[in-house]
Amino acid sequence: MPSKESSLYQVKLKLTCSDLALLQRFEEELKSFLDETSSYTFLRLPTRSHLKTVLRSPHVNKKSREHFVLDVHTSSYTIIDPSNYCIRGLLKRLKKWSGGEYLLTFCERYGRRNRL
Structure with missing residues (x-):
């Protein structure tokens, strides 16, 4: 039985x-792909709310203002042992996604390699 070495790299999205x-629609597509290709952890982060205030009429009615609330929903994935196929498929899906932002980080895990 050949020994498999775990990767010292992980990907955070x-x-x-x-x-x-x-x-949520994009997360479902991403989860179905990641279930087939690699092991990962998923974390839904708390929603941040930003209050924006706009003057209705800046010259006459200074006290008349409108308030808008902007909610930002965030989720995080950590892919433990990524393969080249997994990274290529992930980049292909992220390229097609519109309507939000993503931050893709390649991290190095320190410590000893786990031998199976």
């Missing part, structure tokens, strides 16, 4: 979007 339904 952070998705942010203002539309929760759009984010």
